[in-house]
Amino acid sequence: MNSNRLVNRISRRDFLKLAGAGAASVALANFLASCAPKSDGGTLNVLVPAAPDPAPPGVGQFSLDAFEQWKKNNGFEVTYEAPPWPQLHDKMAANFASGQYVHDIIYMSGWVPEFADYLIDFADELPADIIADLPPSSFSTLTWGGKRLGVIFTLSLLTMFYNKEMLDGIGVKEAPKTWDELKGVAKELTGGGKYGWVLNYGAPEGIGGVASYWMCFLQQAGGKLYDDKGQPSFNNAAGVDSLQCMVDLMEFTDPGSLSYVGINDATNVFAAGQAAMMMNWPFMWKPANDPATSKVVGKVNAAVLPAGPAGTASIDGTDAYTITSLSPNPEGARKLIEFYLDAEVQKRQVLDTGWLPIRLSVLNDPEVQAAAPNAAVVLEQAKNPYDSYVTPDYNAVTTAIGVEIQKALAGTQSAADSIKNASDQVIEIVKKRG
Amino acid sequence: MQTTNEYNRKRYRLGLWFVAPAVFVLLIVLAYPIFASLVLSFLRVRFAGQGLSFEFNGLNNYADLFRKDLFREALFRSVYYTVIEVVSVILLALLVALMLNHPLGRSAFYRVVLLVPWALAPVANAVLWKWIYNANYGILNQALRGLGAIEENIIWLGKPWLALNMILVADIWKAVPFIALLILAGLQNIPSYLYKAARLDGANAWQQFVHITLPGIKTTFVISIVLQSIWALKVFDLIYVLTKGSPADSTVLLNYLSWRETFSNLDIGYGAAIANVLFALMLMLALVYIRALRPRQTQAQGG
Numbered sequence: 114m115n116s117n118r119l120v121n122r123i124s125r126r127d128f129l130k131l132a133g134a135g136a137a138s139v140a141l142a143n144f145l146a147s148c149a150p151k152s153d154g155g156t157l158n159v160l161v162p163a164a165p166d167p168a169p170p171g172v173g174q175f176s177l178d179a180f181e182q183w184k185k186n187n188g189f190e191v192t193y194e195a196p197p198w199p200q201l202h203d204k205m206a207a208n209f210a211s212g213q214y215v216h217d218i219i220y221m222s223g224w225v226p227e228f229a230d231y232l233i234d235f236a237d238e239l240p241a242d243i244i245a246d247l248p249p250s251s252f253s254t255l256t257w258g259g260k261r262l263g264v265i266f267t268l269s270l271l272t273m274f275y276n277k278e279m280l281d282g283i284g285v286k287e288a289p290k291t292w293d294e295l296k297g298v299a300k301e302l303t304g305g306g307k308y309g310w311v312l313n314y315g316a317p318e319g320i321g322g323v324a325s326y327w328m329c330f331l332q333q334a335g336g337k338l339y340d341d342k343g344q345p346s347f348n349n350a351a352g353v354d355s356l357q358c359m360v361d362l363m364e365f366t367d368p369g370s371l372s373y374v375g376i377n378d379a380t381n382v383f384a385a386g387q388a389a390m391m392m393n394w395p396f397m398w399k400p401a402n403d404p405a406t407s408k409v410v411g412k413v414n415a416a417v418l419p420a421g422p423a424g425t426a427s428i429d430g431t432d433a434y435t436i437t438s439l440s441p442n443p444e445g446a447r448k449l450i451e452f453y454l455d456a457e458v459q460k461r462q463v464l465d466t467g468w469l470p471i472r473l474s475v476l477n478d479p480e481v482q483a484a485a486p487n488a489a490v491v492l493e494q495a496k497n498p499y500d501s502y503v504t505p506d507y508n509a510v511t512t513a514i515g516v517e518i519q520k521a522l523a524g525t526q527s528a529a530d531s532i533k534n535a536s537d538q539v540i541e542i543v544k545k546r547g
Numbered sequence: 548m549q550t551t552n553e554y555n556r557k558r559y560r561l562g563l564w565f566v567a568p569a570v571f572v573l574l575i576v577l578a579y580p581i582f583a584s585l586v587l588s589f590l591r592v593r594f595a596g597q598g599l600s601f602e603f604n605g606l607n608n609y610a611d612l613f614r615k616d617l618f619r620e621a622l623f624r625s626v627y628y629t630v631i632e633v634v635s636v637i638l639l640a641l642l643v644a645l646m647l648n649h650p651l652g653r654s655a656f657y658r659v660v661l662l663v664p665w666a667l668a669p670v671a672n673a674v675l676w677k678w679i680y681n682a683n684y685g686i687l688n689q690a691l692r693g694l695g696a697i698e699e700n701i702i703w704l705g706k707p708w709l710a711l712n713m714i715l716v717a718d719i720w721k722a723v724p725f726i727a728l729l730i731l732a733g734l735q736n737i738p739s740y741l742y743k744a745a746r747l748d749g750a751n752a753w754q755q756f757v758h759i760t761l762p763g764i765k766t767t768f769v770i771s772i773v774l775q776s777i778w779a780l781k782v783f784d785l786i787y788v789l790t791k792g793s794p795a796d797s798t799v800l801l802n803y804l805s806w807r808e809t810f811s812n813l814d815i816g817y818g819a820a821i822a823n824v825l826f827a828l829m830l831m832l833a834l835v836y837i838r839a840l841r842p843r844q845t846q847a848q849g850g
Contacts, residue, residue, distance in 0.1 A: 203810040210599055210815075227813070228594065315704070316791045318811065369682025372704035374791045382683055505594075509812040519795040523706070 156190045157445055160205060161220040162198040165396065167267050167432045167468045168220075169193075169453050175465035176458045183452045189445055199375075202319070202508070217440040218449060221255075221263055221433045223320040226505045229257040232435045235447050236261035243454050246472045248495060254431040254503055262435055266453055267462070268469045268476065269430030270494045271329060271392045271418065272487065274401065278412040279307070279389040288390075288416030292333070292358050295390070295419040299365035302389040309365035311388035313373035314522055317515020318508050320430060320501055321376055323522070324515035328428050328502060329392065330355035333421030338502040344543060348536035355421065356528040360521050371523060384409055392418060394430055398487045399467025415487035417494045427499040432468075463488070506542055513538035581826065587819035594813055608820035617796060617804065618821065625801045625825075628715060629779040635719045636775050637768070640726035645760075647727065648734045658728070665724035673788035676717040680704055680789070704790050707797030714785050714798060722778065726771045733767030734760065769839035777829050777836075801825045 164173045170180040172195045184191060194216070196204060202224060208215040209231045225232065236244070236252060248268070255263040275288050279302055289295040299309025314323040328338065336351025367388050373379050380397060382388045384407040400406050401413045417425045434453060436446045452458060459470035464484050469491060475481055476488050504510060517535040520526040526534075591604040612618045643661065646652045664672070679687050680703040688700045704710045741759050750758065761768075783802045786792060792799040792807065799807070802825060809818025 206594075206810055206813060209594065212599075230594070315793045317793065318791075367683070368702050368705060369700075371794050372680075372682055372702050372710070372790070374789075374793065378681075385683075387683060506812070509814070512807070512812065516793075516796050519793060523794055525795070 157449055158192050158216045159218040160194045160216045163195040166198040173466050175461040214439040217446040219435050221435050223431050223503045223507055225255050225262050226257045226503055231438050232262040233438050234260035235436050246474050254429055255433050263433035265433045265471045267432045268471050268491050269394050269432050270427045270491050270499050272490050272494050273416045273418050274393050274397055275390040276409055276412050277414045289419050291420050296361055303365040308367040308388045310362055311367040311379045311382045311391045312370050313376050313379040314370045315372050315374035318512040322511055322515050323518050324511035325428050327518050330358050332426030332498045335423030345536050345539040348532055352532040353529050356521055360528055363522055395469045395487055395491050396467040398485055415490040425497045427494050428501045429499045506546055509542050510539055584819045584822055587816055588823050590816045592815035608816045621799050621801050621804045629776050632779040633772055633775045636722045636726050639723045640730055643727040644730035647731050661724045664721045669784035672721050673785045677789055710790055711798050717785055729771050730767055733764035737763035773832050773836040776832050
């Protein structure tokens with residue numbers, strides 16, 4: 114009797130245990146399988162910013178039929194992940210840190226040196242006609258360790274945008290050409306709730322942060338962020354003068370600029386006719402001339418940035434597509450990038466979204482020049498320095514500099530002290546870089 | 548026949564099987580990250596090659612914390628933020644709960660309306676306040692100008708202490724509803740005969756509040772204070788959307804600093820050390836929370 118009970122009890126429990134363990138194992142296996150990204154070679158996973166930031170067909174609303182046709186002809190599905198721009202860096206950092214394949218193609222903006230080890234050099238495999246049609250400097254911000262780790266798809270340099278009507282109102286017929294003219298015009302246009310200048314100084318870091326804006330002024334003053342040995346070299350007259358110019362301009366700048374954390378915050382002020390001048394990326398032309406979003410339609414003009422002691426200078430947005438080293442299908446990824454760089458797609462990119470093409474033949478297309486008169490200005494700006502000084506620790510460097518610049522702009526610290534403090538911090542960061 | 552002890556042992560073992568999945572999940576989603584974060588804080592982590600490279604760094608990340616002004620400032624600001632938020636939220640929530648407990652305020656409509664701020668997604672709440680505070684078009688400046696209170700627009704997020712306090716206001720607005728409902732539940736547990744007896748004894752409203760209401764919601768108070776302290780310490784969304792730590796790092800609090808060092812600057816070991824300090828602070832508060840709950844459990848068991 115005892116032995117029977119024991120057998121019955123064990124078999125029933127064992128059965129329950131085994132069944133439970135089996136079900137749990139199957140559920141866990143299914144769960145893990147569903148978590149794994151698709152890497153069957155038939156699907157290309159692409160990480161890009163959401164529109165209106167520079168996005169490819171399928172996220173941006175252009176060349177949609179051509180995109181469908183490309184997928185059909187090449188037998189690929191394309192899956193986009195398109196978070197807002199500020200989330201991109203965190204997302205790719207987390208993905209790369211996991212060591213797992215997640216994306217084939219990733220949009221980059223100034224982060225190529227930071228993630229260089231996770232990207233492949235594919236530029237040499239691009240068709241010769243595409244390479245020949247790109248500005249010679251297209252790969253400069255994407256080259257790290259002698260490898261060309263991406264390809265720029267939009268010519269995106271900061272240039273000056275101004276409200277012609279407001280400048281006409283004070284008898285100024287063209288954009289200011291020097292720092293002094295800039296300050297003079299801004300002063301005259303400030304008053305009655307309107308301002309001469311607006312920009313987003315709220316976020317310190319990255320391309321489009323206040324540190325990157327200062328880099329334009331720094332180069333205009335003849336300065337450089339690093340010397341030939343890669344050591345910080347801006348704690349000098351050029352560094353201080355460039356920041357002092359920004360500080361002097363603050364009196365005629367929308368004071369909200371100190372709180373605007375994104376370029377759109379500043380763009381909204383300009384498009385509402387509340388500020389006369391700003392520097393911005395080329396995409397600005399289209400929304401500023403769209404009656405649905407702008408009160409300054411037909412009143413906007415573009416010009417190269419005012420010159421400092423060393424002439425005009427800008428920074429490069431470095432909007433590029435890269436291929437990850439864990440991609441199971443780098444060939445397919447490269448073909449998709451070639452599609453993004455196709456002349457017709459590039460043309461639709463500027464006509465439908467405002468983001469300029471990178472291909473010179475498209476930039477020189479009369480239809481493009483008519484739709485985006487600022488293209489010629491950007492090309493002119495590109496004849497002058499536009500180094501963004503990207504490094505593997507770009508965010509740390511620009512945060513350190515940006516915070517010190519904010520102190521100077523807020524008037525709590527002199528320009529000289531800010532530059533010295535920033536330089537000291539960058540020296541530490543460079544040391545840590547090793 | 549099975550003895551009572553044997554039966555209890557079997558029940559206990561079966562109980563273990565039932566809780567095993569929950570324990571397993573907790574180990575994966577809670578214990579492992581906490582352990583990993585602790586380990587990371589003793590490492591120097593670099594992005595290199597096909598994955599991360601790790602190098603033992605001893606206590607250097609923790610030494611850096613106390614060497615860097617920004618950490619000390621962020622710690623001070625976090626404490627300031629937490630104290631002000633907790634005091635403000637508790638007082639406002641108590642006021643709201645007392646009004647909702649009044650016969651005129653007992654309509655379910657008021658409770659539903661009250662819950663709206665709390666139900667908003669954190670980022671949606673932050674975007675909403677971003678527009679309210681906008682220097683040029685924000686409704687706050689427009690309203691104050693309309694009332695004649697100000698002549699020039701105020702840059703709410705452009706000055707260090709002002710920006711931090713405006714973030715506090717936005718956070719308090721979102722936090723009050725939940726705490727108010729918590730206190731309301733406490734108020735409704737106070738037997739009404741205590742008030743009747745007090746009135747018969749000639750106690751006025753203030754005496755009733757001090758001697759019946761406050762002691763009656765003491766446990767709820769402690770729980771609210773601890774929960775709100777933890778939530779205030781880990782504020783992130785509002786800072787990320789409204790100021791990104793600006794102006795000049797004046798709104799960088801511990802949680803934001805940990806994120807910035809980890810994900811933006813990719814100094815993962817140092818970011819983990821900051822996160823662990825924050826974790827230790829919250830753990831202490833959680834222990835207080837557990838302690839606060841204990842007397843009630845004892846009373847329930849005893850009663």
